[in-house]
Amino acid sequence: MEEIKVFAPATVANLSCGFDVLGCCLDNVGDDMLVKKNDLGRVQITKITGQDLPMETDKNVAGVAVQALLEAADSKQGFDIEIDKKIKAGSGIGSSAASSAGAVYAVNKLLGEPFSQKELIAFAMEGERLASGNAHADNVAPALLGGFSLVKSYEPLEVLKLPAPSDLKMVILHPHIEIKTRDSRGIIRQSVSLKKAINQWGNLAALVSALYTDDYQLLGRSLKDEIVEPIRSILIPHFDSLKGIALKSGALGFGISGSGPSVFAMCRGEETAKKVYAEIEKFYADKTIEFELHLSSINPQGIKEYK
Amino acid sequence: MEEIKVFAPATVANLSCGFDVLGCCLDNVGDDMLVKKNDLGRVQITKITGQDLPMETDKNVAGVAVQALLEAADSKQGFDIEIDKKIKAGSGIGSSAASSAGAVYAVNKLLGEPFSQKELIAFAMEGERLASGNAHADNVAPALLGGFSLVKSYEPLEVLKLPAPSDLKMVILHPHIEIKTRDSRGIIRQSVSLKKAINQWGNLAALVSALYTDDYQLLGRSLKDEIVEPIRSILIPHFDSLKGIALKSGALGFGISGSGPSVFAMCRGEETAKKVYAEIEKFYADKTIEFELHLSSINPQGIKEYK
Numbered sequence: 097m098e099e100i101k102v103f104a105p106a107t108v109a110n111l112s113c114g115f116d117v118l119g120c121c122l123d124n125v126g127d128d129m130l131v132k133k134n135d136l137g138r139v140q141i142t143k144i145t146g147q148d149l150p151m152e153t154d155k156n157v158a159g160v161a162v163q164a165l166l167e168a169a170d171s172k173q174g175f176d177i178e179i180d181k182k183i184k185a186g187s188g189i190g191s192s193a194a195s196s197a198g199a200v201y202a203v204n205k206l207l208g209e210p211f212s213q214k215e216l217i218a219f220a221m222e223g224e225r226l227a228s229g230n231a232h233a234d235n236v237a238p239a240l241l242g243g244f245s246l247v248k249s250y251e252p253l254e255v256l257k258l259p260a261p262s263d264l265k266m267v268i269l270h271p272h273i274e275i276k277t278r279d280s281r282g283i284i285r286q287s288v289s290l291k292k293a294i295n296q297w298g299n300l301a302a303l304v305s306a307l308y309t310d311d312y313q314l315l316g317r318s319l320k321d322e323i324v325e326p327i328r329s330i331l332i333p334h335f336d337s338l339k340g341i342a343l344k345s346g347a348l349g350f351g352i353s354g355s356g357p358s359v360f361a362m363c364r365g366e367e368t369a370k371k372v373y374a375e376i377e378k379f380y381a382d383k384t385i386e387f388e389l390h391l392s393s394i395n396p397q398g399i400k401e402y403k
Numbered sequence: 404m405e406e407i408k409v410f411a412p413a414t415v416a417n418l419s420c421g422f423d424v425l426g427c428c429l430d431n432v433g434d435d436m437l438v439k440k441n442d443l444g445r446v447q448i449t450k451i452t453g454q455d456l457p458m459e460t461d462k463n464v465a466g467v468a469v470q471a472l473l474e475a476a477d478s479k480q481g482f483d484i485e486i487d488k489k490i491k492a493g494s495g496i497g498s499s500a501a502s503s504a505g506a507v508y509a510v511n512k513l514l515g516e517p518f519s520q521k522e523l524i525a526f527a528m529e530g531e532r533l534a535s536g537n538a539h540a541d542n543v544a545p546a547l548l549g550g551f552s553l554v555k556s557y558e559p560l561e562v563l564k565l566p567a568p569s570d571l572k573m574v575i576l577h578p579h580i581e582i583k584t585r586d587s588r589g590i591i592r593q594s595v596s597l598k599k600a601i602n603q604w605g606n607l608a609a610l611v612s613a614l615y616t617d618d619y620q621l622l623g624r625s626l627k628d629e630i631v632e633p634i635r636s637i638l639i640p641h642f643d644s645l646k647g648i649a650l651k652s653g654a655l656g657f658g659i660s661g662s663g664p665s666v667f668a669m670c671r672g673e674e675t676a677k678k679v680y681a682e683i684e685k686f687y688a689d690k691t692i693e694f695e696l697h698l699s700s701i702n703p704q705g706i707k708e709y710k
Binding site: 246 | 420421422423424425553554555556561563565591592593594595596597598600601602603604605606607608609610611612615621624625630
């Protein structure tokens with residue numbers, strides 16, 4: 097195999113109670129990437145469309161992630177990487193993670209799969225380190241594994257794939273304002289009250305139970321965040337109104353996607369999701385902020401190959 | 404039905420990463436309780452053996468819990484309660500919870516079950532409030548429901564029963580030193596670092612996943628506590644040595660039971676549990692502290708009726 101074209105999905109990290117440990121994979125929002133072997137013995141980013149991003153390998157998240165993989169594999173193989181960015185940078189739905197994850201997935205395939213999907217996570221995290229200064233896994237893991245991912249621990253890195261109830265839909269609103277992940281992390285307090293932490297881990301534990309038991313209502317009751325949302329939501333225009341609209345329209349839960357500014361409404365079933373989508377669209381239509389809306393299933397597979 | 408005799412089991416709360424939200428039920432450690440209807444229109448504690456505990460209804464955890472139930476049921480029925488305490492007070496394996504849970508279970512049965520087991524939790528919590536000043540549910544819930552319980556939230560009270568892998572055994576060491584729950588709570592810091600809180604909820608989420616997937620090794624890797632154990636373990640003689648011995652002997656995990664001083668070793672299978680039991684017994688034999696050791700399965704049922 098000399099080349100491969102893949103779909104690199106967007107992802108929603110944190111999911112309210114799962115700050116820094118939980119994420120899920122979207123199905124119809126993502127980048128296209130074409131990766132080809134070359135004879136140059138080095139990795140180069142040959143084309144980027146859709147976004148203005150660094151072409152230098154060392155400054156591009158996909159380039160850095162692939163170099164980390166090649167070093168671990170002790171491979172001198174060169175690659176050309178073309179990226180058609182459809183996920184906007186800074187959207188909060190894992191734009192950098194999609195590029196990093198898609199690139200390592202593709203290169204691993206072209207090398208004959210020396211690494212498992214779980215092993216690829218650590219390489220893709222190097223792209224995240226470049227993008228935000230923090231090698232977090234809560235976007236790259238669901239992009240690579242699909243469904244819901246739990247980052248159990250970083251030292252050592254251990255990621256679990258959790259089951260995804262089949263009828264879940266995500267409505268994503270991306271208001272076109274800029275919040276850098278780096279800045280968004282900066283406003284979070286580095287210590288939390290024990291009481292709130294206990295509430296948070298009670299909710300996260302219940303959410304995991306809900307995923308295993310297909311209990312949509314419990315899932316909804318667990319999507320709470322007393323620690324990060326009260327602070328970060330201040331940066332997101334009309335957050336409280338949007339949350340009220342989503343829940344009133346039947347969403348199970350509503351929260352910030354990653355570090356924002358995108359927000360998500362988790363819904364049971366297409367019909368409810370369409371209603372939530374329509375109500376959010378109506379509400380945002382007369383605001384002065386440009387926006388994008390997505391409606392997606394949970395993608396159980398992660399990266400997909402175009403045949 | 405005029406009288407009922409029940410076995411009210413001991414329980415292990417917290418379980419390392421599940422501080423204040425998780426607990427499990429033991430199978431062969433517990434109190435016996437005999438509850439009879441009387442014609443006096445009031446609840447009285449008629450006999451307590453095995454421990455020196457208050458006989459006044461308002462000062463006895465079982466009395467207080469039953470009164471809370473009767474008030475909610477709007478019942479004037481009187482009851483005589485006899486308690487044969489086998490769980491030592493202050494042991495950290497839910498002594499007060501067993502009395503409260505056993506009493507409300509028995510009275511509910513004698514009244515024709517106006518309440519579900521889950522509804523009984525709130526009444527039993529009133530006994531905990533009397534015992535420790537804090538109406539916690541992480542002992543009474545597993546005593547009433549059996550298996551593993553998760554206290555998702557207190558406001559509103561929501562408790563989930565989680566599955567218990569069938570081959571789990573608990574070895575419990577109760578060193579006979581006194582730590583009051585009230586004091587043991589007092590030394591815990593009321594704020595925690597966000598980083599440690601994230602590690603803790605990552606571990607708890609993984610532990611819940613392990614319970615659903617019968618993944619004993621993951622269960623073991625999840626039994627970590629960076630927040631409470633480092634502080635409370637100081638009060639428990641030889642904690643670090645005991646932990647080392649238990650893990651070296653094959654235990655999946657080791658931690659403090661409730662607020663101590665009891666400690667638990669969670670093991671897969673009878674054989675490993677017996678080895679852990681023997682090694683702990685050997686180690687503690689020449690210490691100057693009296694102690695008790697238990698080896699128990701997880702009790703999937705909770706309170707049991709004697710037929």
